[in-house]
Amino acid sequence: MGRANGMGETETSSPPHTFGLPIPLVRIRGVFDTLPRSERKVADYVLDHADEVIYSSVTDLAQALEVSESTVVRFCQRLGYQGYPEFKILLARDLGTPFRDTYDTLDPQDDVATIVRKTFQMSIQAVNDTLAVLNPDSVREVVNLLLSAHHVFLFGCGGSGGSAQIAYQKMLRLGLPCSVCTDPHTQTLLAGMASKQDVVIGISYSGNNEDIVRTMRVALERQAKTVAITNYPISPLAKMANVVLLTGAAETPLVSESGPSRVVQLAVIDVLCTYYLLRQRTPDGLS
Amino acid sequence: MGRANGMGETETSSPPHTFGLPIPLVRIRGVFDTLPRSERKVADYVLDHADEVIYSSVTDLAQALEVSESTVVRFCQRLGYQGYPEFKILLARDLGTPFRDTYDTLDPQDDVATIVRKTFQMSIQAVNDTLAVLNPDSVREVVNLLLSAHHVFLFGCGGSGGSAQIAYQKMLRLGLPCSVCTDPHTQTLLAGMASKQDVVIGISYSGNNEDIVRTMRVALERQAKTVAITNYPISPLAKMANVVLLTGAAETPLVSESGPSRVVQLAVIDVLCTYYLLRQRTPDGLS
DNA sequence: ACGAAGATGAAAATTATTTCCTGCTTCTTT
DNA sequence: AAAGAAGCAGGAAATAATTTTCATCTTCGT
Known part of the structure; x- marks a missing residue:
């Protein structure tokens, strides 16, 4: 019961989309050359700062890049995603859990x-x-x-x-x-x-x-x-x-x-x- | 030249303020017993359907579970996240990681x-x-x-x-x-x-x-x-x-x-x- | 049983996202 | 080189999602 009604409601909740290519970083590199100037800016930034982007909103990103929000959204859609949120989720999946500084030594400055x-x-x-x-x-x-x-x-x-x-x-x-x-x-x-x-x-x-x-x-x-x-x-x-x-x-x-x-x-x-x-x-x- | 101004606040967007590792699933299990009834429903569902949840909005989730959106948000906040989106992102990262919790069970046949x-x-x-x-x-x-x-x-x-x-x-x-x-x-x-x-x-x-x-x-x-x-x-x-x-x-x-x-x-x-x-x-x- | 603490959902308020529209640039064609 | 077509970019409105507030209800401890 719970499952059936909840899901079919809104079109935005389509569960199985983008089966083919859920790998944002790869896809960005793939289409990079075909991107217009502004969106290329976005692409550059995402490739460089992926682990910040996943915590940013469209507005944050747009401001940081000095492009419009529309541009960011269009960028995501051109990549094949429904919109920015979906892009962000897939990017996060792609990134995986950060285990970066695991072996370093204790520093009294650390929090x-x-x-x-x-x-x-x-x-x-x-x-x-x-x-x-x-x-x-x-x-x-x-x-x-x-x-x-x-x-x-x-x-x-x-x-x-x-x-x-x-x-x-x-x-x-x-x-x-x-x-x-x-x-x-x-x-x-x-x-x-x-x-x-x-x-x-x-x-x-x-x-x-x-x-x-x-x-x-x-x-x-x-x-x-x-x-x-x-x-x-x-x-x-x-x-x-x-x-x-x-x-x-x-x-x-x-x-x-x-x-x-x-x-x-x-x-x-x-x-x-x-x-x-x-x-x-x-x-x-x-x- | 345009670079300077936008940076100070935007780029920082939100370094994950969450303590410890951003492992929602573990954290859910950790606090599960302390959760109130409705939020426990959410916890159960998330544990079971993590890979659907990351594509759902609060509204989707709330409807599927027949609880209010507030409950879902409160659930995320109780876990220590700022809100639902952050929770979703971290969950996605968690899922993306290939070698997640290896709860291998013991088998008397093992050497x-x-x-x-x-x-x-x-x-x-x-x-x-x-x-x-x-x-x-x-x-x-x-x-x-x-x-x-x-x-x-x-x-x-x-x-x-x-x-x-x-x-x-x-x-x-x-x-x-x-x-x-x-x-x-x-x-x-x-x-x-x-x-x-x-x-x-x-x-x-x-x-x-x-x-x-x-x-x-x-x-x-x-x-x-x-x-x-x-x-x-x-x-x-x-x-x-x-x-x-x-x-x-x-x-x-x-x-x-x-x-x-x-x-x-x-x-x-x-x-x-x-x-x-x-x-x-x-x-x-x-x- | 009673009061306090806490849980819940409805709706309002806030914030984020997407769409639409307009002006602009660039490229092509002549 | 000029005109037109195509399409890009940004602002603002529209839509959607999220969070907060608040009133009600429940539960727990006394």
């Missing part, structure tokens, strides 16, 4: 919106980088360990303690018998109680945290299965681990705790839990 | 590498979505609060407790006087000690956690400045907050604790810390 965008972009970049360095085989290996684990210990200090905490909550909800500890002393004590059937996951961005390394060494001595989540494959922590899950967060110039290092830890944890869940549901042997 | 890729992709998508719903003005507001805060309290329960923990570590290193608490009872006690000059940040994905809401209410009564980090703008937590920082993680079909909900919390926290640092370094007055 908040830009800071936000750039910071988020860095997180995304870090996740992508992690995708590149994280070995899927290691993921499978760890999930295999988790599936047969009697108990899972999660250890992290400082910021990584937060990641451990989050991992703990996720795993709890997956039905994994697990515990978390962010206190260095207690960690070591707990690790001393780990058995061969247990999995000990140590999290440290730098892989250099003494407490975690010590804890992992203890776990290793107890023959527990040790897993490291770290950014550095040759770190002391990585040496203590049976399996290493590598993150790929770039160093940040600001402060050590700043930047997306935690984001990627969580991304890795998320993968573990997701894959665990899938494996739990389907009988083994796949993948 | 590990694919699972990893898809899971990471979901995190990236969530960060992008958050970029679309997070209001930079709110970020600035919160950082202003932080800059003049006597003390910052960070509260979260469960998984969000981990996020709070990470935020605490980051802020500590920025020299912010702060404390974190993940125990419901103690939280409330602490909040009862907050003063007018303090900032209380409550983190909860759903915004429904009773403990956090209670804690925030106490903080509000103490006239502390309250900040919420949540995915739901109309949640009880959001109501208790002077400023709301919105995340944009899509619901995940798996488990509540799964998915990138934590990742985006961290991304938001990261932005806070980054911008705080920049502001700290440069004398005020910018942006």
Whole structure:
């Protein structure tokens, strides 16, 4: 009901027009030579400032170019569009979403919106980088360990303690018998109680945290299965681990705790839990 | 010679003033739950018929939906656009982009590498979505609060407790006087000690956690400045907050604790810390 | 149940777009 | 080189689209 009556009403709303050539920029170049003087002015401007034009009205454009509005409209119609609005829409489609300054660095002069965008972009970049360095085989290996684990210990200090905490909550909800500890002393004590059937996951961005390394060494001595989540494959922590899950967060110039290092830890944890869940549901042997 | 005069105002026409990325579809999903009935109708239709909408006028759309034109315009403005035309243009750009949201669903048949890729992709998508719903003005507001805060309290329960923990570590290193608490009872006690000059940040994905809401209410009564980090703008937590920082993680079909909900919390926290640092370094007055 | 806050649509006000008309230029033809 | 034809350009009127205002109605919280 809604659709039928609404559309047929006005002639201007004809849905499927200009099927043939919806590519304004190309078409402009095609007819450029045949355009009269004023319209050529319009064409020039549009080709140069397409991303401004799509936000301008006929009047804006006409004024900027010092031509009449009629000229702009005629220009659009000559190109084959019904009028200026249609031209603008197609131009916008043609342009696509601007992702221009994605990789640039933070500038104190930037306004908040830009800071936000750039910071988020860095997180995304870090996740992508992690995708590149994280070995899927290691993921499978760890999930295999988790599936047969009697108990899972999660250890992290400082910021990584937060990641451990989050991992703990996720795993709890997956039905994994697990515990978390962010206190260095207690960690070591707990690790001393780990058995061969247990999995000990140590999290440290730098892989250099003494407490975690010590804890992992203890776990290793107890023959527990040790897993490291770290950014550095040759770190002391990585040496203590049976399996290493590598993150790929770039160093940040600001402060050590700043930047997306935690984001990627969580991304890795998320993968573990997701894959665990899938494996739990389907009988083994796949993948 | 004629060039000089027209330029000053016209050329600027309207640099898209919208914050974040101009991704209408994501933004619609972000605010969908907060929309009134009629506007939700519009949202539904736009999500379903985006490629027709870009050729329709307000009148067309209003008729097709059997709502008033005012509603359509209000809908666009609520989304943050100046009006319908701007919305339409941005929508068109969005559509034009070839690789839009890749909501690849997980398939138990996938091999590990694919699972990893898809899971990471979901995190990236969530960060992008958050970029679309997070209001930079709110970020600035919160950082202003932080800059003049006597003390910052960070509260979260469960998984969000981990996020709070990470935020605490980051802020500590920025020299912010702060404390974190993940125990419901103690939280409330602490909040009862907050003063007018303090900032209380409550983190909860759903915004429904009773403990956090209670804690925030106490903080509000103490006239502390309250900040919420949540995915739901109309949640009880959001109501208790002077400023709301919105995340944009899509619901995940798996488990509540799964998915990138934590990742985006961290991304938001990261932005806070980054911008705080920049502001700290440069004398005020910018942006 | 009552009041306040908010949602909705009708219509008015504003703004944008298109058409129409006129004067002008340019090109062609002689 | 001059006259006519063709068609271009701009102003203004006409039309259409968009936004605001305002009165009414609904809903939510107390």
